[in-house]
Amino acid sequence: MGATQSPAKVAVRDRLLTARRRRSLLDVQIAAEAIAEHLLAVPDVRRAATVAAYVSMDGEPGTAPLLDRLRAAGKRVVLPVLLPDDDLDWAVYPDARSLAPARFGMLEPTTEPLGLEAVATADVVLVPGLAVDSRGYRLGRGGGSYDRALGRVPVGTFTCILLYDEEVGVAVPVEPHDRPVGWAVSPSGLRRLGP
Template identity: 75%
Template sequence: MARTQSPAKLALRDQLLAERRGRPLTEVVTAAGAIAGHLLEMQEVRRAATVAAYVSMSGEPGTGPLLEALAAMGKRVILPALMPDGDLDWATYLGPDGLLPASLGLLEPAGERLGPEAVSTADAVLVPGLAVDAAGVRLGRGGGSYDRALGRVPVGTFTCVLLYDSEVGVAVPVEPHDRPVGWAASPSGLRRLGS
């Protein structure tokens, strides 16, 4: 489902994507380790039986170390698979060898699809983004996939966007379909969002 994008959101998205393209690989790798360390210390993540996460794309803070650590802790990790209508289906993470190339340069889990509602079974939901404001409104890539998924997550569930430090606390233009998250994880730590 295509969404009409505000000019302010388009401009901010372009700016943030350009900044990400300029990040050295060493910074991306260091950020991945730091973010994983912070999240793995959070009680909400430590006591979660099921964690909804994602496989990072080029330029995003890496999720590889986090996915491996969650699996090693015995967590059930579910990952998204993009459906033709832009919504997200989910499947269980079976390790790096269980990931297949998909559209838009994504890697998706090869396992049995669990349905779009599977995200509602997660005790912790980790999502990508380009920025987040102090209220928890995140800027994604513009397809609305994660806003739809977050709309299925029960109130009170731990939700967190993974970002670089400079992307936390950014003024994000708000639209009616935007679904806020409760936390931001960046290399410098975790930050509670909203009131």
């Protein structure tokens, strides 16, 4: 993916991706269900009209149960559409039938794009990653897509990264362009991040 990567980030990223590849499908599914339960109990999520989320891939904690339950609760769910410059546009997610294969093995909605700023209209922003430190700095896959998107999110918006338990509280190399999130959710629960 696009951005220049520091050697420290590459090393941590490789270690975490290796651990994810060792997870069983059952473990991924159990984590997905637990994460959905935790998030759907959060007052910010229960009150949200619009939730910016994503379709999980490549050993990430699964998001399918969460996306289905958000829609069933009447939430407007918007998902990212990766642009050629690795920035993120957004489109409404009506159901799994609206998803199509995209770059890097991703699935994206086929509905009309809403624009880069659509993420700023979400009441809740859920992001992927490989790890997060106690201050909320996340390690992504190296393209900088979510750092740009998080830069458009108004201060005070509920922002949360979805991870496995051992990926929360990891020492993450931080660079000037990195944007923190306020919360992490893993199978064991929700954790507030920050100073």
